[in-house]
Amino acid sequence: MSLRPIQLNVIDLPKGDYTGGKSSLCPGCGHDQISNIIIQAAWENGIAPETIAKMSGIGCSSKTPAYFLGKSHGFNTVHGRMPSVTTGANMVNKDLTFIGVSGDGDTASIGIGQFVHAIRRNLNMVYIVENNGVYGLTKGQYSATVEKGSKKKKGSTNENPPIDLCKMAINLGCGFVARSFSGSKKQLTALMRAALSHKGMAVIDVISPCVTFANNDESYRSYNYVKANDEELHSVDYIPHFTPVEEVEIPEGEFKDIKLFDGSTLRLETIGDDHDPSDAVAALAAIHEAEKENRHVTGLLHYNSEMKTADEALDLTQKPLVDLAENEMRPSKDVLEEINNSFRV
């Protein structure tokens, strides 16, 4: 019997501790690649699986928490309402790492209100939108993120302008806004790892082609189209806090290091024009420019770490509320008597 060496992460766990059940999505679905990247990122970052909470709404994307991180609790909630359930859970247990998975129907249509308000509160979570421009489970209707002029496999061309979730998030003051492609393993893994190291709302809008309903060449969200029209802002490298930052041979001025909350670094190497992620207007301009030519701009669009998270803004006691003892939750009998007496005048 020969033994194969098993690779362990920084907390000595094999990758197998981060995997989930078998996917029931269509073979080749972009969402499955994203699930694999979530597994990879959580494992590489060395996050204990039991400290993660997987949250989702309804739709193809929202089914995926069954397919990754099988040792984490999760909640497949109702359509478009994952952010509110996450908010409630975050309030009583701020020590959990929340990974929310949603789709374009779930986020940009039925759940747009909750998406907006979760960003506004700076809820401490990673919010992944698996964005394919169609409703898969109901057999391929257009969603609100599909580009004007894009055409799915069957039916007419979409004539409505799209809701760009990244533009929206930037305008709402979100501190971490990225766009990627399910086929860009390296880029998406680095962004996912960075999002997990960020404190506060991290939105990653991932273009994830629907192989069944919109992978035709006239679809602006097909594999071939996205591959040919992906405009990377920079190349991204994630350097975890538990590995010293290496000296690299990149000429000065051609890379930017983003220091993340947990001490890790996201290194952005300039490709074409220099992009400054701290500049929200520049990020909006980059999206706008790409949009004019029906191209997809990807990378870390916007970053700002200087905001309080929803739970920090509330001035809660240090201990997660779920761990409070009875005497910390129910005031004493004397307190009630004092209250009764104060009303008696």
Next chain:
Amino acid sequence: MAQIVNDFTVNIATANGTGSQSANLILLNSMFEMGVPVSGKNLFPSNISGLPTWFIIRASDAGYQAPGDNTHIQIVMNKDTWMADVEKAESGTIIIYNQDVKLPIERDDCTVLGMPMTKMARSINPKLARLMANMYYVGGLAEILGIDSEAIHSAVTQQFKGKEKAIELNMQAIGEGRTFARENWDCNIAHVVEAREKNPNTYLIDGNEATALGCIFGGVNMLSWYPITPSSSLAESIIGWIPKIRTGDDGGATCAVIQAEDELAAAGMVIGAGWAGGRGMTCTSGPGISLMSEFIGLAYFAEVPGVIWDVNRVGPSTGLPTRTQQADLTLLYEASHGDTQHIVLIPGTVDECFEYGWKAFDYAERFQTLVFGFSDLDLGMNQWVTAGFEYPELPLDRGKVLRTQKELDAIENFGRYRDVDGDGIPYRTLPGSGLEPILYRGTGHDEDGVYSEDPAVYHATVSRLKRKIDGARDLLPAPIIRNEEERQIGIVYYGSVENTIKEIDDILEATGIKVSTCRVRALPYHSEVEKFVEEHEQTVVLEVNRDGQLYGILRKEMPTDLLNKMYCVAFSDGMPPRAQVYVDMILETLGVTQEVKA
């Protein structure tokens, strides 16, 4: 003239936003201070300022707390409702009015008493004249009814806590009103107040504040809410208490509060908090429950604890947002699509508002489901007497939560939805614990929480849920039953009808009928309710709505042989229930049926 002691109704007609609420509460509290049994009803508009508002004060040695079927003293201050207020007064009513509103009062059959209230107020403080004018009717009324000056002073001090200047000015205005009435009003009034021995432990408080305190003592960890009349003051009261009595050693709050973007989100947050192992709640009114319904079904099916308080206002739709009704009961009991059934706690007094405030969390965690508190505008926003709230006699019941590997190992064949104990209630583990994690879902699931469309699995799941909630019946608050020996007529009622039932009972008994009463305090209903119906010749189900919602629930769940003993008396016009209205309906309903029987 023979004096009628502590038995009258005063109706005060003012405009919203003119400070009349302070004046009215001073009247109410000063009589309460004298030990006179009083109740107050604020009939206010859905408006910030300007629309008409009425305040009804009932004094009754018999302890009647309904608004009363007759008005004895009418105060008219509001020019917009002036003519109607004057016109509707019955012959013999005492009408007190502000002479500075230059409108006529042509009622020779009434005692009409005027006072230049605005003008007098202007001489004290021109800027505050509009607000202060109300204090003059307080003075006038205090004079003719015989309310103690000391009691007035105490009520004014209470109203303007710590604001010395306000206390002084308002006392001056009330004093001037008193003097004016003594010197100018030539009247011979039958109605007077007389001091009674006051239980020093009693005080007045509204139901929302009582509920809020109950929640605070119930260990609430997360309050999510969206403003809506008449429940906003419940949330705001909780928010007010947190920094005072719900902080940890480090001074940080032990309850998070989020003003949600809408009621859907508020309900989602409650479920998130419950799922993560905390005590989450929200409070709302009917429109909010409609919006929350999808989430309510998720909590029922995924078995997540949480608490929702519904302070009922008049529906359907936006309805009459500032009026009272008991018409959300069916909605709460069966909220959300598919077969559902929810625990509903129904307080009828402020003491029960407090008690169910904390108990709701225990029931929610015990039964791993959403629990509703069902109050209404009358109970929630008007002032009621308590002798002081009682400290919870039991420790927090956190239900079947497995917190350690040892606890988990002690369960044979654990599955999140497996009925290990035979009571329909499974065990759960919490996120963060690393113990037997599952993906919670609103889709069909087997005993281990794994997705399933298997017919047998689905049927077993919903049957267990039915058994679980059914098992709560006799563990929930039992009905309050007052039986007559004869077991002739039974009245089943609930909630704030408690404030009218004594008067209804007295009027009915005066006709020779023997009436027992049974106040239902929770759904699913207790077995004693069924026994009560069984024991009585005829049972009337009395409620403040159009269709008889509890009646419908009882008919659905009671044994068939009891159905023809139950009669529906339901009426709602937005007003707090008045005794005579219901008495007439009861007599008519039973009279008709007796004829049919004959």
